[in-house]
Amino acid sequence: MSADLQFRKDLVDLVPRLRRFAYSLCGSMPDADDLVQAACERALKSADQFQPGTRMEGWMFRIVQNLWLDQRRRARVRGDQVDPEDIGLSDQGRGASLPQDRLMLEQTRAAMATLPEAQRAVLALVAIEGQSYRDAAETLGVPVGTVMSRLARARETLLPLLGLSKGPRQ
Amino acid sequence: MTAMTKERLAAFVDGELTPEEAAQVVLHLADHPDDQALVDEMMAANLALQRAFGAPMAEPVPPAILATLGMGQVVPLRRRAVPLWGAVLGAGLAAAAAFVAMLPGAAPGLVVGPVAEGSALHQVLTARASGDAAVLGDGSTLAVLATMPASGGWCREVERLAEGLTEVALACTEGGVWRVDVVLAEGLSPAADGFMPASGEGAAALTPWLDRRGAGSVLTPDQERAALAAGWR
Numbered sequence A: 001m002s003a004d005l006q007f008r009k010d011l012v013d014l015v016p017r018l019r020r021f022a023y024s025l026c027g028s029m030p031d032a033d034d035l036v037q038a039a040c041e042r043a044l045k046s047a048d049q050f051q052p053g054t055r056m057e058g059w060m061f062r063i064v065q066n067l068w069l070d071q072r073r074r075a076r077v078r079g080d081q082v083d084p085e086d087i088g089l090s091d092q093g094r095g096a097s098l099p100q101d102r103l104m105l106e107q108t109r110a111a112m113a114t115l116p117e118a119q120r121a122v123l124a125l126v127a128i129e130g131q132s133y134r135d136a137a138e139t140l141g142v143p144v145g146t147v148m149s150r151l152a153r154a155r156e157t158l159l160p161l162l163g164l165s166k167g168p169r170q
Numbered sequence B: 001m002t003a004m005t006k007e008r009l010a011a012f013v014d015g016e017l018t019p020e021e022a023a024q025v026v027l028h029l030a031d032h033p034d035d036q037a038l039v040d041e042m043m044a045a046n047l048a049l050q051r052a053f054g055a056p057m058a059e060p061v062p063p064a065i066l067a068t069l070g071m072g073q074v075v076p077l078r079r080r081a082v083p084l085w086g087a088v089l090g091a092g093l094a095a096a097a098a099f100v101a102m103l104p105g106a107a108p109g110l111v112v113g114p115v116a117e118g119s120a121l122h123q124v125l126t127a128r129a130s131g132d133a134a135v136l137g138d139g140s141t142l143a144v145l146a147t148m149p150a151s152g153g154w155c156r157e158v159e160r161l162a163e164g165l166t167e168v169a170l171a172c173t174e175g176g177v178w179r180v181d182v183v184l185a186e187g188l189s190p191a192a193d194g195f196m197p198a199s200g201e202g203a204a205a206l207t208p209w210l211d212r213r214g215a216g217s218v219l220t221p222d223q224e225r226a227a228l229a230a231g232w233r
Helices: A005-025 A027-043 A055-077 A099-112 A117-128 A133-140 A144-161 B005-015 B019-029 B035-053 B063-068 B118-127 B202-212 B221-229
Strands: B141-149 B153-162 B165-174 B177-186
Touching: A005 A027, A005 A055, A005 A117, A027 A055, A027 B063, A055 A117, A099 A117, A099 A144, A099 B035, A099 B202, A117 A133, A117 A144, A117 B035, A133 A144, A144 B005, A144 B035, B005 B019, B005 B035, B019 B035, B019 B221, B118 B141, B118 B153, B118 B177, B141 B165, B165 B202, B177 B202
Parallel strands: none
Antiparallel strands: B141 B153, B153 B165, B165 B177
């Protein structure tokens, strides 16, 4: 198999995880698919920068995250407003009659969307993708200590929103 | 023992500690219920996050992304909790649908596709309220679990209970015709082909398909009676 075909096959294998990561960043599946599509296009153009034998996962997660941050920055410059409907912050009262389990999942997505970008990314990598602190640090290009502190702050915000926290601890 | 920091407890939850370090934390937790509660909360949050954003792991790679990668013919198998057999709305899912014919036991149970008029499933979908179970010829029971309005009409979650097997399906109206979007099975051994049953998720695993149909809140019994009486118009 040619190196190019192997590269594209490895990318296809990664797509489910890239989509999950993108979903946790964007909060919407159509946006996540657009993001992954753009990341795949970027990866194909930059294939020569990928070192065979190194972690494709970290390289691709980094591309997804950087594209997402670019999009967010551009949206801020344009003054785009985030529609609360898009990220599940408003449920138009539907929550009251949703089965408990679906309600919890919707609450979780809405809570994730309230986190600052850097905290959301680190929580997605560690809590959802199961990356080690070291791998997450490498993906995000920050020290391990920063991963830990962002993770702690993300959880301080998230746990009360999920109704899981009994309140602040000393 | 040194004071247990929240960072160390988080590292324990995130699998960052060596077995020896993790064992120390476990010992500590036995005597510190507050810390145990925090660990439980962090684990519950991790699980909630994995489930809230897990839908893509049970879906085929979208055709548009495959096309971008020049790999339109590839639908990789993923060793995850995915539908045992099923097809979702949209294109590019022929490979998933192909499992319908291959899997043993599919014939008497629920299958993806249009619901034949006159079938037991059709009768249950069109005439029975949620929770009103019908007993089928093979001894299994079939009941609607919940009814939701959807963008194209209605969706109903259906459960079939047979010996050693629970099937949960989502059926929705499409142009007035009932169609099963997906069937999830529990209680089977992992299949040898790389697919596994959606264990432990039950009806909750239908969330991605409900989202695709734009399903709203579950109807109250009164609302459901009205929809039944109106023939799902």
